[in-house]
Amino acid sequence: MKRISVDIGGTFTDCFFVWDERYVEAKALTTHHNLALGFNEALDLACSRAGLNRDQVLSEVDSVRYATTLGTNALIERKGPKVGAIVTHGFEDTIPLSRGRGYGEGLDPSMQQNLPAAERPEPLVPRQLIRSVKERVNSAGKVVVPLHEKDVRTMVRELVDAGAEAVVVSLTNATENPDHELRILEIILEEYPPHELGAIPVLLGHQVSGRKGEYVRATSTIVDGFLHGIMFHALSQLANNLRESGYDKPMLVIHNSGGMAQMNSTDALQTIHSGPIAGVGAAEHLSRETGIGHVISTDMGGTSFDIGLVPEGGVKHYDFQPTIDRWLVSVPMIHLLTLGAGGGSIASYDRIHKGVKLGPESAGSEPGPACYDRGGLLATVTDADLLLGYLDPDNYANGFIKLNPRRSVFAIEETLCDELDMDVIQAAKEIKRGVDEQMAIGIAKELRVRGYLPEDFTMLAYGGNGPLHACGIADQAGIKKILAPPFASVFSALGAGNMKQLHIHERGAHVVMYNATTRALYDRYDEFNTIVEQLEAKGREDLVRQGFDPAEVRHRLEMDMRYGNQLVTTAVVFDIDRIHSVGDVLNMIRTFSDIYGQRYGKGSEAPEAGIRVQTIRVASYVDGDVVKFDSLEYAGERTVPTPLSHRQVHFTGQDEPVSTPIHDAATLTHHHLIPGPAIVTTENTTYLVEPGWRLEPTPQGAVWFLRD
Template sequence: MNAKGQDARRYRIGVDIGGTFTDLVMFDTEARMLVNEKVPTTPDDPSRGVLNGIGLLLQKSGVRAADVDAVIHGTTLVANALIERKGVRTALVTSEGFRDVLQIGREWRYDIYDIGLQPVDSLIERSARFEVRERMGPEGETLAALDERQMEAVAQQLAAGDYEAVAVCFLHAYRFPAHEQRAKAILEKHLPHTTVCISSEVMPELGEYERSATAVCNAYVQPLFRKYIAGLIEGMRGMGIERELFLMQSDGGTVHYTTAMQYPIRLVQSGPAGGVQATALIGRLAGAADVLCFDMGGTTAKACLIEGGEPAVTTDFEVARQARFKKGSGIPLKVPAVDMIEIGSGGGSIARINQMGLIQVGPDSSSAVPGPACYGLGGEDGTVTDADLVLGYLDAKAFLGGDMALDEPAARQALAAGIGKPLGLDDVEAAFGIHETVNETMAQAASIHALEKGRKASDYAMVPIGGAGPVHACHVALKLGIRRVICPLGAGVASAFGFLASPMSFQFVRAEITPLARLEAARVHALVEALEAQGRAMFDAAGMGALKVLVKVSAAMRYVGQGYEVQVPLDDHRTAQGMGARLAQAFENAYRQLYGRTEQGAPLEIVSWRVVVMSETPDITPAAVANLDAGGSALKGRRPVYSVTGRRFVDTPVYDRYRLGTDTDIQGPAIVEERESTVVVPEGARVSVDRWRNLIVDLPLLAGH
């Protein structure tokens, strides 16, 4: 993270808090070597697990805390607080007549056939929503000045109400924030110890409901997040780490902790975003620019299409869905996030029989405590991990490199009680039913995700990450017709690795509806220059002012009259000539890719501008090997492993991942084990190792694909 000329230190640490484990990766910038660690997550105080993991990583590596250059962190704290409704007591101040925006929402039914459908619950009860007289018009005209006397009265009510945070969202403040800014000043005068968030600072986007929800969510979690970060920094300083803490955002960029504390809502998807960044790098190293990221951890599984080495970023995201996989059942957030989709359950997801008498996996998880039944920590419900153990995919004595023994009898008992006995199956059949249910669900969801983008999953290579990803990857890939699976070393801690591979960046948004025919290139240039200056100021404040700064500009565009936009990149904002024509052509290309057609002659308009101010991507490419021979035989032994195609146990060779050289040529079936994950290679597949130590699995083409 240091710019040239600063006192460079050798080690950079990435930390990702998951639902079950906290993953850590340390990169030696001189030796180009990676060291991994994995410790149980501590749900009561996540920072305790982070500090324990960093301490263990440094101790095992013999590295001094003073030699750490930076810590880059991703956390589920924000998402969990929203999902579990465990934020602080928050109020909303809004324009007169708009008190019920959060309840009215979009007036959509996310499931039109569910007569018992429950609307999305607001984070703020109606009694905590306050109105004030003010009104700005859509063109900036003051229709009603802010009633400061009424605003003062509301502030006094809030001061007496024991609120820890207040969100402010006024009509048209995304373009004209003066009333919000004045309201913030009044609130801070009366509530000096209360968090105040205004929508024009959090995310100045068009859409009253989405902007209100985003501002409220930011306020709802900000005091918790600030307390967490303050404690983590104090702990790091106590260990002797003197350098700064950086946080991973949902769009794949990192920011200084001071910026993260202002906009914690931008970190809601930080862990998965790190995994996507890692996958993009791994794909490029392996010579595959178009890859499908398959991220399966302890709680969920996610998928993301990466084209040309770059993941797409969206600004329409939902959190805390009441109905899993159903768009519209969650809280909408207008924050930039890597465009990925939740496609299934994780290793700790609980398997049960549903109302139709079928196996259902998730959405609830055994988490880190008590964990799957095989952890021996008191869990009594069968999970995906229990099923994988019974099927022979996992070794009870080799889990986490032998640091954590698994209880196979407990797993069998849990599967028999929850699945086997109700369905008349033995424990192996119950385990296979769970495994197949999870794989089929994930394959279908990933296929639909690709089709919605006008793509076929079979045209991509798959890169599995997460602790459970490599276990299920080949079986899911076979269902999708994918021919190549690229399994990186340390897949179980890939998200933490991805944090280290992410540039420092921040995305600015300015909503401004403009017909393309009336586009003024000079105005665009001035807007971009102003936002770039803000970004540079953020770099300076973080002590990163000497870094080279890159700027990416895009416009959210649509046909006039449409309700949805398409993100269109602007190749060069400094070149005024032909700017409108270039944007029109880029829009048509993007629109045709999504929908297969365009509306010839229909007028276009720009809804908002996005400016990303970013550093160059850090070079954390590990040292390549020309001809790796780790020494000794890689074959560890053999064990019975359940064959998905043969529906029987097959005597299968088990290999030590760390002893596989670049001359590797293995015919499936096979099991390849490393500390953080296990690769299950099906029958008919061939395995090789590239110079970056990626395991390349070439799969047979099944009938029907």
């Protein structure tokens, strides 16, 4: 196995390089003006560590996988083209009006409690760029009003004249009958052939989302259209960079569904949060291979703190109508809670609560925290960590970045000391305590709202800052076990290397598995099986187009199910993919009940209310080679190694600094045990063992943090 996987974050570009049985990690600062430059720097470092040159590597590797936050950043900054929309006549105001809860979508929970004071987000499609056409299809897919083609031609010309740089078409009930949307695409190409109109993208709602729901399907298509050009040019830039270096295979892009695909089979919407979701995928793989039970994955980088949930058995949680920025969309995405808390998160004084406010703004990589000495003037979490003694200013990021403590002192003094009436060290402790508390609250909430107890979970701490803050977070969240996985600082990039080529196709459906009124079981088997066959055919076509043999393609049937009129639906994965008998229906009902009981408590099942299916979904994929994880267990004797040195370190629970042992991870083996307090330095991150904790390495390089 020879492959390169890269996760480009807001601050660092992480690279995980596999060359046969050798695994190499590397990091470089993200170059936002040209992502390929940071990619090249990280890859060159990985190649030099492996004793290879980049041209040789790119000519021999089997794949290059790429995850990015570019789309997320573009939405936040509203950097995108003018998007025009074509909708069914009479639905012109659906997009700008959104829905009753639209004011609160994407807002902080505290702000959602005060919706009258919330502001509607500035629309990606202004009202003057929305046009309607005369047509109508009913909910059964029957044409009620034929498409008025002259009307379409007029509206398209108006949008182009108004300056639309992308066009989305989202018609009522197009998921049941897409003929009108497809005909509009043909008309646009007739009116403006590609050689005249240029590369203006035209996106159809039914192709972006197969589920019912006019508003969410429209917003999904609009967000996709808004990001299309940005992602196309950025990814093309990277693909051209690879070709110039001798890589002649298609570049693979990580999807937020937990899979990946070639560029020509990727929608821009599918790249949102793809980097952190690759980390959740790696956590699932690690949990399944090592049997460590319930896992809460936490990725603390320079810009954000991402939380993913992997219960025992490796079943991830999905959001099927996630909120991206301020818009509700209709795409299956692995559930992820993102907090604006990372090493680069900016610390400021909160005048209302008279304390420290952290994030969501970040110093990023340009200019970065004040201690980077690159022009940053604002205090960040990394500045606090440096002054508290956790970081070595001469050996940060493997020595590639020299930290300047005087800059950190200046930034914290200017920002916080006078307001808090504290000295620099006390203010730095407040930053450390505040960011740990913020992340612990996010973890505890994520677990408890789903019926889990924090003490039943192992916290997986990775990312550049994850192992540094893990003990402080776990103390406040009530977690007793922490695992810093192998290659913790580039764990999301490792996850990208394990992804399968996968496509998910779904269709809104009204299937009553059990009718509580008539007490009848579902019996329209052929209708159900036809839908599944159609979804499988779409997935198979996607993968065959990317060069796979149809015999290699595997399918997984999933359905969104609920009891009666419950608002909450549960995604259920089945071990059968067709219905041929009453036994198959009962098997599906039993599977749903088991999963529902596990998630919400035994006895909470309510089949007497009826059982309904809202969405039928098929995941089509091809298996591939993955990174292997060794056992995390070791029952032999452990000894305390001799530290390399000692350093004065400040901890939030103690008034005076503590002379703290400093260890080098390269000198440790699984025969060692390090009691806290202690600091262990690695090439790309720092393990902080706080008082009351101990560190136990494992054979493959993972590290346990355990409460004494």
